[in-house]
Amino acid sequence: YSDSYSSVGDPMWTYFTAVAGQDGEVDAEELQKCLTQSGINGTYSPFSLETCRIMIAMLDRDYTGKMGFNEFKELWAALNAWKQNFITIDQDHSGTVEHHELNQAIAAMGYRLSPQTLTAIVKRYSKNGRIFFDDYVACCVKLRALTDFFRRRDHLQQGVVNFVYDDFLQGTMAI
Amino acid sequence: YSDSYSSVGDPMWTYFTAVAGQDGEVDAEELQKCLTQSGINGTYSPFSLETCRIMIAMLDRDYTGKMGFNEFKELWAALNAWKQNFITIDQDHSGTVEHHELNQAIAAMGYRLSPQTLTAIVKRYSKNGRIFFDDYVACCVKLRALTDFFRRRDHLQQGVVNFVYDDFLQGTMAI
Ligand SMILES: [Ca+2]
Ligand SMILES: [Ca+2]
Ligand SMILES: [Ca+2]
Numbered sequence: 001y002s003d004s005y006s007s008v009g010d011p012m013w014t015y016f017t018a019v020a021g022q023d024g025e026v027d028a029e030e031l032q033k034c035l036t037q038s039g040i041n042g043t044y045s046p047f048s049l050e051t052c053r054i055m056i057a058m059l060d061r062d063y064t065g066k067m068g069f070n071e072f073k074e075l076w077a078a079l080n081a082w083k084q085n086f087i088t089i090d091q092d093h094s095g096t097v098e099h100h101e102l103n104q105a106i107a108a109m110g111y112r113l114s115p116q117t118l119t120a121i122v123k124r125y126s127k128n129g130r131i132f133f134d135d136y137v138a139c140c141v142k143l144r145a146l147t148d149f150f151r152r153r154d155h156l157q158q159g160v161v162n163f164v165y166d167d168f169l170q171g172t173m174a175i
Numbered sequence: 176y177s178d179s180y181s182s183v184g185d186p187m188w189t190y191f192t193a194v195a196g197q198d199g200e201v202d203a204e205e206l207q208k209c210l211t212q213s214g215i216n217g218t219y220s221p222f223s224l225e226t227c228r229i230m231i232a233m234l235d236r237d238y239t240g241k242m243g244f245n246e247f248k249e250l251w252a253a254l255n256a257w258k259q260n261f262i263t264i265d266q267d268h269s270g271t272v273e274h275h276e277l278n279q280a281i282a283a284m285g286y287r288l289s290p291q292t293l294t295a296i297v298k299r300y301s302k303n304g305r306i307f308f309d310d311y312v313a314c315c316v317k318l319r320a321l322t323d324f325f326r327r328r329d330h331l332q333q334g335v336v337n338f339v340y341d342d343f344l345q346g347t348m349a350i
Binding site: 027028029046048049050053057065112113114116117120121123124126127128139142143146147150154159160161162163164165166168169170172173174175 | 202203204221223224225228232240287288289291292295296298299301302303314317318321322325329334335336337338339340341343344345347348349350
């Protein structure tokens with residue numbers, strides 16, 4: 001591990017090695033266990049495995065499906081930033097994000113979505129109309145990834161893209 | 176419930192009411208508990224919540240995010256069909272679907288994907304190269320839904336579609 005020499009003094013290193021286990025890398029299920037125990041979701045139910053997979057897919061630059069120490073630290077920082085963002089968005093302090101709160105959040109991030117699309121998103125990521133932290137992260141990360149994917153092909157920046165079927169599937173199935 | 180008069184003699188009805196609880200409808204978490212207990216996944220770990228959500232989204236024609244009795248029966252039939260399909264695809268009887276098995280399955284279903292897209296899909300839905308039943312269902316249902324979404328807009332059937340950003344997001348975020 002090229003990481004380990006510079007990492008021995010890092011308090012995160014002990015934590016990382018405990019989570020990563022024998023192979024020295026963190027996969028989606030190890031991450032799920034770790035995030036469930038951390039209590040970051042504010043509930044006792046398991047942290048979403050889907051969210052773990054989406055986050056690993058975003059950071060896993062060497063395409064192993066697992067995370068090394070540096071990727072793990074990056075993820076930890078990103079998650080804490082999302083947590084701060086979530087607390088800000090949850091204006092009525094209900095512990096969850098509701099339809100109108102998501103609407104404001106998405107607009108503040110610079111996305112322009114129709115009411116129908118927003119409703120479809122809320123339906124997909126909420127439980128009884130409430131969006132919990134793990135699902136909020138999945139929603140935002142996916143929204144950003146799909147928007148990036150779209151923009152990279154929107155060469156004229158007109159909000160319209162010509163997709164070939166295989167390319168469309170490659171971009172949307174993996175996220 | 177218009178259902179209930181014709182359903183009292185149906186053995187599934189007792190099971191459905193036990194799963195559905197007070198509101199008489201099954202949501203994603205109730206479905207997850209029920210499928211985990213049924214042992215259909217062939218493992219003791221929880222049945223994927225993502226798969227439950229995807230399946231409910233496919234069958235939920237009245238857009239409540241929950242399933243009534245008829246939708247539940249339909250889902251049960253669909254799941255059993257997927258289980259038969261999974262057993263057929265798992266030619267080496269490893270209990271999971273591997274890269275080459277998925278390749279054959281997808282080709283047999285009539286999809287034509289590039290090797291790169293197949294690799295991206297396997298990476299997303301597998302654990303250590305193995306695709307378990309719940310993730311297999313999520314993968315196939317999502318592949319079908321995204322393909323249907325694409326085809327409905329491919330009026331000339333040329334495998335190329337012009338997407339407007341909002342429409343693209345509405346179709347891909349909700350699946
Ligand atoms: Ca990696
Ligand atoms: Ca709130
Ligand atoms: Ca197999």
